[in-house]
Amino acid sequence: MDSVTPPSAAAVHPVIVPLSYLLGTWRGQGEGGYPTINSFSYGEELHFSSNPGKPVIAYNQKTWKLNSGEPMHAESGYWRPKPDGTIEVVIAQSTGIVEVQVKEISRDFELVNGDLSYVVQMATNLTGIQPHLKALLKKL
Template identity: 65%
Template structure:
């Protein structure tokens, strides 16, 4: 049996290599911050501050994702989620998200590299007593990352829920 003891360890300071599968969505990488608006037929409308972070995992065909929101008036935290985005060379994408509320999403969709559009549709919404479907749409418009989220519950069909405009910082 051969030993790898003499093999050099990877250098911690070596630059993160972007996996080729991530190239079409590399515009997402970095931190985005801005404001959004939310509402739903069963709740009062609200505004919020938001930060999204998309990170390159060195040599892996996946983008790390974190999100946090806060009340604009006080800075008090509101919502957070994290997960992974896996774009495929055929223009499809798989996304997994765990929310701070305990809800988890498995989403599938498509991306259009030329138009910088990503459309996601929930395949599974887990640990949710009320939510049964979520759709997310992202688009780069004039350098801003814009998104909207639609949600369906057991008593309501898909309805607008969230929308925001974020700038890269």
């Protein structure tokens, strides 16, 4: 099995099965902005993987400038489904920031016609909760 092919549902821990559609690599484009920065567009790749028998999904993300391909941001972590249906997400960013340092953040992912769509909203000590990122990704 290569690293791009997701494991079969039988090899995935039972708590991961409802999220197994995420496993694999997704790529697309997004837009970002915030009151303290200029708006921007970016390319993005997400990779979700699972180890048989483990109740977590490993997550890796990277973005780049669309016009030059220059790297912009990267982060990695784990998605841990909880018994109440929520998902605990633990993320470390390449800038040395761990997401818990942000006052408030929400990441809403949705599968739309086979594509992965998401919206990130964020609050800091200077601003209330506001849209920050949105993207549409296709599975490779």
